[in-house]
Amino acid sequence: MERRTKVIGTVVVGVALAAGGIGVAAASGGGDAAEVPDVAITGPDLERASGxxxxxxxxxxxxxxxxxxxxxxxxxxxxxxxxxxxxxxxxEEFRVVGDETDDETEDGTDDGDDGGGG
Known part of the structure; x- marks a missing residue:
């Protein structure tokens, strides 16, 4: 019986923490993914992703x-x-899952590419 009480207590605490995290996320970002600031890749992940x-x-x-x-x-x-x-x-394993090529060069001229990914 004591083990069951501990398990139930642990589940209750976990649910409470998850609910608190959702509340903080909603309060700070309004729940809109478009409002989340971009986070740059850093450290070893930057090297692997860049490579x-x-x-x-x-x-x-x-x-x-x-x-x-x-x-x-x-x-x-x-x-x-x-x-x-x-x-x-x-x-997550740094495998390419897609790409998108812009149709304009740095000087703003159209390069004639159809944007088919390269």
Missing amino acids: AALAHTGGGEVTGTEVGDEESRYEVEVTLPDGRQVDVQLD
Whole structure:
């Protein structure tokens, strides 16, 4: 009987903590994912994500990163030598799960690419 009481007490505490966390998240962000600030990738994860993204694009320069992007675990923005930008989506294991190429170069001109991902 004593073991059952301990288990029930632990479950109650866990539920209370989870509910408190939801309340804090709702109060601080209004529950809207669009209001959550971007968090840059750091440390060893930055090195792994950058390496995977650059290998996928065949080169370029990493010009931005984000953890917890709405489309994947990691997003790495790569600027290619011709000025186009590719957003490379990576999963938790740093595997490429998608990409999106911008249609304009850095100087604002259309490069003629159909944006099919590269």
